[in-house]
Amino acid sequence: MIGTRLGPEPLLIDDPDEELARGQRVAVAIRPEKMRLHEEPPAGAVPNALPGEVWDIGYLGDWTVYRVKLPSGELLRVSRANASRFVERPVEWEDRVHVSFAPEAGVILTA
Numbered sequence: 001m002i003g004t005r006l007g008p009e010p011l012l013i014d015d016p017d018e019e020l021a022r023g024q025r026v027a028v029a030i031r032p033e034k035m036r037l038h039e040e041p042p043a044g045a046v047p048n049a050l051p052g053e054v055w056d057i058g059y060l061g062d063w064t065v066y067r068v069k070l071p072s073g074e075l076l077r078v079s080r081a082n083a084s085r086f087v088e089r090p091v092e093w094e095d096r097v098h099v100s101f102a103p104e105a106g107v108i109l110t111a
Helices: none
Strands: 027-029 035-038 049-060 063-069 075-081 096-101 107-109
Touching: 035 075, 049 075, 063 096
Parallel strands: none
Antiparallel strands: 027 107, 035 096, 049 063, 049 096, 063 075
């Protein structure tokens, strides 16, 4: 588990290639397409779920890129494949959302 300023809960990262010492400073990298965007808080005990607000949206043909601003002020980039032409309720600017990612999606970077 890795403490962060992104939210109150530590991040759960499953990166077997890194052995860390308690208190060691690290960075965590997650590819934008590995993150999930939820319009409601994820149900159950979903690790690595962060609330935020849609700050920017970019439509790139078969992908949509969202920039989500967290309460800490940090911006996360989330990419979502456009699986169909129309969706029932599209995510819009300033929507309150939740971003999550699986523990195995994260990579720990050390100096």
